[in-house]
Amino acid sequence: MRYTEFNKRVKKHLTNYKNNVLRIKENGLYKGEEKGHILPGKVESNFLSDTYSLYTKYCNENRLNTYSNHLNSSQIMCMNFFLPLFNEEEIFNRMISEILGVNQEDLGKIVDIFCNAMHNEKYQFDIYIEYSGGYKVFIETKYSEENFRTFQGKDKDQAWEERYKDLLNSSLYLKDLEKEVFYKDYQIYRNIGLIKDEKDYVIFLYPFDNERIRNKLKEFKLEQVREVDWNSITYDVLKLLKDTDLEEYYKEFSMKYLNY
Numbered sequence: 001m002r003y004t005e006f007n008k009r010v011k012k013h014l015t016n017y018k019n020n021v022l023r024i025k026e027n028g029l030y031k032g033e034e035k036g037h038i039l040p041g042k043v044e045s046n047f048l049s050d051t052y053s054l055y056t057k058y059c060n061e062n063r064l065n066t067y068s069n070h071l072n073s074s075q076i077m078c079m080n081f082f083l084p085l086f087n088e089e090e091i092f093n094r095m096i097s098e099i100l101g102v103n104q105e106d107l108g109k110i111v112d113i114f115c116n117a118m119h120n121e122k123y124q125f126d127i128y129i130e131y132s133g134g135y136k137v138f139i140e141t142k143y144s145e146e147n148f149r150t151f152q153g154k155d156k157d158q159a160w161e162e163r164y165k166d167l168l169n170s171s172l173y174l175k176d177l178e179k180e181v182f183y184k185d186y187q188i189y190r191n192i193g194l195i196k197d198e199k200d201y202v203i204f205l206y207p208f209d210n211e212r213i214r215n216k217l218k219e220f221k222l223e224q225v226r227e228v229d230w231n232s233i234t235y236d237v238l239k240l241l242k243d244t245d246l247e248e249y250y251k252e253f254s255m256k257y258l259n260y
Contacts, residue, residue, distance in 0.1 A: 001209050001211065002211065003146065003210065003211050003212045006144070006207075006209050006210055006211070006260075007144050007146070009260040010037075010072055010143070010144045010260045011035075011036070011037045011072065011144070012036075012260075013259060013260035014036075014037040014071040014072055014256075014260075015036030015037045017071065017255075017256055018036065018037065018039065018071060019036075021255075021256075022039075022045055024039065024040070024041075024045065026040040026041075027040060028040045028069055028070075030070075035070075037070065037071045037072055038069060038070050038071065039069040039070075039071065040069075041069075042069075043064060043068045043069050043076070046068065046069060046070075046071060046073065046076045047076065047079070047080060048080045048249065048252055048253060048256065049084075049249055049252070051079060051080050051083050051084060054079075054083040054084065054086065055079055055083060055115075058083060058086060058113075058114070058115050059079065059083075059114075059115045059116040064076075064116075071256075072143055072144045073143070074126075074141045074142050074143035074144075074145060074206075075116065075126070075141075077141065077143050077230075077257055078115075078116075078126045078127065078139075078141040078205075079115060079116065080253055080256075080257075081233075081234070081253060082115060082127055082139075083115060084246055084249060085237070086113060086115075088241075088246070089109075089110055091237070091240045091241065092110075093107055093110070094240060095233070095236065095237060095240065096129065096137060098236070099203060099226055099228055099233075100135070100137070100201055100226065102135065106133050106135075107131045107133050107135050108131045108132030108133030108134075108135075109131065109132045110129060110130070110131060110132075111130045111131060111132050112128070112129070112130040113127075113128070113129050113130070114127070114128045115127055125138050125139070125140060125191070125194075126139050126140055126141045127139035127141075133199075134199045135199045135200075135201070136194075136199065136200045136201070137200075137201050137202075137203065138191060138194050138200075138201070138202045138203070139202075139203045139205055140187070140191050140202065140203070140204050140205070141205045141206065142204070142205070142206035142207075142210065142213050143206065143207065143210075143230070143257070144207075144210065145210075145212075145213065146212050147212060147213070147216065148185065148186070148187040148188050148213075148216065149186065149187040150183075150186055150187070151183055151186045156179075156183055160179050160182075164179075164182060164190070164193070165179075167190070167193040167194070168182065168189075168193050170196055171192070171193040171194070171195060171196060172195045172196055172197060172198075172200070172224070173192055173193075173195060173222055174189060174192060174193050177189065185216075185219075185220075188216070188217075188220055191204075192220065192222065192225060195222075195224050195225075198224070200224060201224045201225070201226060202224065202225050202226070203225075203226045203227075203228055204217055204225070204226070204227050204228070205228045205230060205233065206227075206228075206229070206230060207229060207230045207231065207258070208227075208229040208230075208231070208232075209231075214227075230257065230258060231258055234250060234253060234254050234258060237250055238250050238251065238254070
């Protein structure tokens with residue numbers, strides 16, 4: 001599917017979701033124009049079921065981005081998917097072990113888990129998991145975005161000296177990466193730079209129907225980098241949750257985000 005068709009279908013589907021499921025007829029604004037897939041009011045309506053309460057428990061409440069009232073926000077999509085699983089460690093770990101191709105026993109227990117947080121107070125990421133077996137997993141999520149984020153700071157040279165040069169020097173794959181190349185694909189390299197040893201992994205989670213993201217990631221095939229399709233992971237989690245209280249929740253998640 002071409003990106004323009006994919007993006008159009010997602011936004012049309014989410015407009016219908018807002019109107020018919022949320023029963024919100026008013027549109028939100030983007031650059032002064034009304035858009036059907038944007039909520040007009042509080043962001044709470046973008047969270048499924050009682051996931052907003054989990055957000056306030058597990059996440060830094062001050063780090064919702066500017067577009068969190070957009071129904072196609074990958075940040076909110078990420079929270080809607082992962083936060084209920086934070087309380088289901090066995091199922092969560094089975095999911096992660098299958099993605100990494102690592103025995104669940106080797107992962108061990110979850111030592112730390114964060115959503116929408118910072119690593120070493122420097123690098124923001126969507127999900128971070130640290131296991132007693134020494135494994136560290138960084139998850140970056142996308143939905144209908146056309147591309148990865150570019151550097152938003154004011155001074156690239158200062159950021160390079162204070163943050164990113166040391167990040168790359170200690171990374172497994174990027175020790176010789178030049179500054180100009182790093183900033184060309186800033187968000188991707190910033191994630192890959194967090195891989196420091198053989199037990200560190202980065203997961204890019206996105207719909208494989210998004211050809212722009214899929215084609216971009218073809219340039220970054222590395223042993224400890226995983227690409228996961230939103231449709232596939234949702235299907236797998238639904239199988240793991242069959243006949244549980246959360247099964248209906250993830251059916252609702254699939255209906256909201258994947259039935260475009």
